[in-house]
Amino acid sequence: MSYYDIDAILTDAQKVPCTFELTVPGLGFLDGNMDGDMKKDSKVELPIWLGEMLSLSEMMNTDSLVTLSIPSALGPRVFNALKADPRTVDLRALASHFYNLATRLLEMYVEDINKSEEQEMIRVLSETFKARAAVIADQANNVRGTLGEGADFLRGLDENERQLFRAAHDSAKSVRAWVAEGMKKK
Amino acid sequence: MALPLPPGLTPPEIAFLCEMELVTVIPRQRLEGLDLLGGRTPPLHPPQRANLPLWLALLLKRQRRANILPPPWLSPPALAAILELESTAHAAAPPRLPLAPPGILPISPPFLPSSTADAPRDALPYHWLELGEILLEAASDDFEDPDAVRRLMRDLREVRMANMRKGVEVFDAQGGLSMTGFGGMEVAEGRAFIGGVIDGLRKIGAARERSGDGDQDDQDNGFPSTADDYDDEMDM
Numbered sequence: 473m474s475y476y477d478i479d480a481i482l483t484d485a486q487k488v489p490c491t492f493e494l495t496v497p498g499l500g501f502l503d504g505n506m507d508g509d510m511k512k513d514s515k516v517e518l519p520i521w522l523g524e525m526l527s528l529s530e531m532m533n534t535d536s537l538v539t540l541s542i543p544s545a546l547g548p549r550v551f552n553a554l555k556a557d558p559r560t561v562d563l564r565a566l567a568s569h570f571y572n573l574a575t576r577l578l579e580m581y582v583e584d585i586n587k588s589e590e591q592e593m594i595r596v597l598s599e600t601f602k603a604r605a606a607v608i609a610d611q612a613n614n615v616r617g618t619l620g621e622g623a624d625f626l627r628g629l630d631e632n633e634r635q636l637f638r639a640a641h642d643s644a645k646s647v648r649a650w651v652a653e654g655m656k657k658k
Numbered sequence: 659m660a661l662p663l664p665p666g667l668t669p670p671e672i673a674f675l676c677e678m679e680l681v682t683v684i685p686r687q688r689l690e691g692l693d694l695l696g697g698r699t700p701p702l703h704p705p706q707r708a709n710l711p712l713w714l715a716l717l718l719k720r721q722r723r724a725n726i727l728p729p730p731w732l733s734p735p736a737l738a739a740i741l742e743l744e745s746t747a748h749a750a751a752p753p754r755l756p757l758a759p760p761g762i763l764p765i766s767p768p769f770l771p772s773s774t775a776d777a778p779r780d781a782l783p784y785h786w787l788e789l790g791e792i793l794l795e796a797a798s799d800d801f802e803d804p805d806a807v808r809r810l811m812r813d814l815r816e817v818r819m820a821n822m823r824k825g826v827e828v829f830d831a832q833g834g835l836s837m838t839g840f841g842g843m844e845v846a847e848g849r850a851f852i853g854g855v856i857d858g859l860r861k862i863g864a865a866r867e868r869s870g871d872g873d874q875d876d877q878d879n880g881f882p883s884t885a886d887d888y889d890d891e892m893d894m
Binding site: 574594598601602605609612613642643644646650654 | 668673819846850855858863
């Protein structure tokens with residue numbers, strides 16, 4: 473993950489639900505409460521970069537300021553849908569950087585995931601990515617597919633998958649261009 | 659991002675490499691052997707066949723000094739047989755390539771007479787797609803039925819690319835995909851996509867290794883400790 477990677481920056485800007493463990497004076501503006509305090513046990517959606525820093529404060533031998541929980545995009549409902557059929561889920565509507573968000577959260581300490589759930593999540597994510605990649609390759613090589621029945625699926629691709637589609641499409645296009653060039657010379 | 663080109667070779671570069679392949683020509687004029695960097699070409703005596711590099715054969719063909727004899731695997735019956743094999747074979751079964759003659763070290767395709775008139779007819783060489791396209795374009799009058807060949811080539815290409823894509827779904831535990839039997843142009847076409855899939859899977863798998871104890875993870879993860887070395891290459 474590079475400092476200048478725009479996808480990494482956008483991933484960090486996605487929001488996760490956080491629960492405050494302490495009352496913080498003057499922080500109410502995060503919750504739309506301009507001059508007030510942030511009450512203990514209030515739930516706020518914070519961007520990952522902020523939530524990560526706040527939850528890390530337990531390193532300094534104090535209680536963690538916030539605890540992170542799983543965003544709805546990675547909730548059990550989504551994962552059940554992915555297990556049932558990875559192709560029909562609109563990942564983009566859930567999170568524009570779905571896989572990045574998932575891996576980012578798995579790297580961090582999130583309260584309500586234990587080890588075995590984590591393994592399960594990674595397994596489902598890998599299976600999903602593979603199954604969808606096969607469809608992406610078919611669509612990228614099929615010109616009509618992008619306009620017809622494939623349009624709905626392609627709209628639901630997350631940013632990683634879009635790059636994959638673009639790569640597959642561009643390489644197929646360059647081979648076609650080379651063949652066409654030979655024909656023209658004739 | 660210094661280079662605007664993606665990693666790997668572009669189709670024109672692969673076609674250029676393909677011009678090293680030997681093809682069989684039937685000369686129409688006498689020509690003494692030429693001393694070239696790649697060695698001396700055989701002298702041409704009109705009724706006798708000779709093996710020349712593709713680029714020289716194309717040059718002579720354009721000047722109407724020679725006819726090119728298409729390799730045996732580029733005939734409609736041979737292509738139809740290979741197509742039959744490809745479309746019925748299991749997705750993971752690699753298409754066949756001619757083996758190097760026994761007894762000598764396996765040598766790379768440009769030095770293997772895989773596209774001359776006495777090449778095996780039941781297998782495709784490494785540069786089959788490029789060679790077929792170039793010959794169809796430059797020497798279509800030397801084919802008996804160029805339209806049938808063209809149609810079969812297109813079908814074959816579709817089937818083989820579909821087989822390659824199917825391989826993505828059954829990535830094995832090593833996180834790799836066997837590309838044995840795929841031609842130069844096909845590898846170039848699949849490179850960006852296959853690389854992208856492996857990279858994506860690696861990122862997903864890497865989260866697990868960082869998140870906790872990695873010892874029992876390695877097996878079912880599919881990405882053993884080499885993932886980091888791979889990372890260095892991919893970032894270039």
